[in-house]
Amino acid sequence: MIKLHYLNNSCSHRIAWLLEELGVGYDVAVYQRLPETGLAPDELKAQHPLGKAPVLEDGNLKLAEGNAMILHLLDRYDPDQHFTPPSQTDDYSNYVYWLSIAASMFSANLLGMMSQKFDFGAYADFAKGQVALYFNHVEQNLQGKTWLIGEQLTGADFAMIFPLQWGINQLNPADYPNIVRYIQQVESRPAYRRVAEKTGCELNLKQF
Numbered sequence: 001m002i003k004l005h006y007l008n009n010s011c012s013h014r015i016a017w018l019l020e021e022l023g024v025g026y027d028v029a030v031y032q033r034l035p036e037t038g039l040a041p042d043e044l045k046a047q048h049p050l051g052k053a054p055v056l057e058d059g060n061l062k063l064a065e066g067n068a069m070i071l072h073l074l075d076r077y078d079p080d081q082h083f084t085p086p087s088q089t090d091d092y093s094n095y096v097y098w099l100s101i102a103a104s105m106f107s108a109n110l111l112g113m114m115s116q117k118f119d120f121g122a123y124a125d126f127a128k129g130q131v132a133l134y135f136n137h138v139e140q141n142l143q144g145k146t147w148l149i150g151e152q153l154t155g156a157d158f159a160m161i162f163p164l165q166w167g168i169n170q171l172n173p174a175d176y177p178n179i180v181r182y183i184q185q186v187e188s189r190p191a192y193r194r195v196a197e198k199t200g201c202e203l204n205l206k207q208f
Contacts, residue, residue: 002026007040007053008033008201011106011162015054015069016199018158020191022077030199066162067099070155083154091149098141098148098156101134105163108134112170131167135176138164142178146185161186166205 004019006012006028019026031044031053045051048064055062056069058076063069074084085091108130114120115127138160141148148156164179173180186192196202 001059003057004028005031005044005047005053005055005057006199006201007031007044008199009204010040010053011066012054013195013199013201013203014158014162015056015066015073016195017161017186017189017192018070018073018083018155020194020198021083021153021158021189022073024073024077028199030201067103067159070099070158074155083152083158085149085152085154091152095149095154095156099159101137102156102159102163105134105160105167109163109167109170112167116170131170135164135167135171135179139176139178142182147182157186165203169206 002019002024004012004016004026006016008030010033016028031041033039034041040051040053044053044055047055048062050064052064054066054069055064056072057063058072061072063072074081078084085095111127112131115124120127138148145151147153148160161183164183168176168179168183
């Protein structure tokens, strides 16, 4: 049985969305951020040596890191590859590329958030510009496409949605119509909406 250790207002949401799309049964343990710091409680930190959310248990396997969870779940529970492009194709190579970009966007978003709170001195312009740099790249890629790879919803989209939902709060959404459409498209999917019902949590990332 799969168990997802889920932290509110975190990238845990995207893993629950994938589980719902796959139609896989799973249990969820919900943890609330500490009101005084916004950090995860000790009970969640105890679930994995990295002390970060989410944590996925699947039998004897225990994983942290969102992209590892996405790849594991697709390998184990999507045998017909509904969410993975055919191997040895340009679509598959782009799929791997956007998985990597999604991981890099976490660092860009964090750097941008910190630059709004702290004085980065000579590095301030560089730090503040990282979010827009990545968002401009995603915005251009989404032009004329339904999903990151085209018409197929893939693991890259499950990886990308949270960095976009987080980072858009540091920018002017009007400058990114393709990304705004993309976020709305994800959030309107029935499987995505079921996550709030399962966890009792809605994403509210404006505080970050």
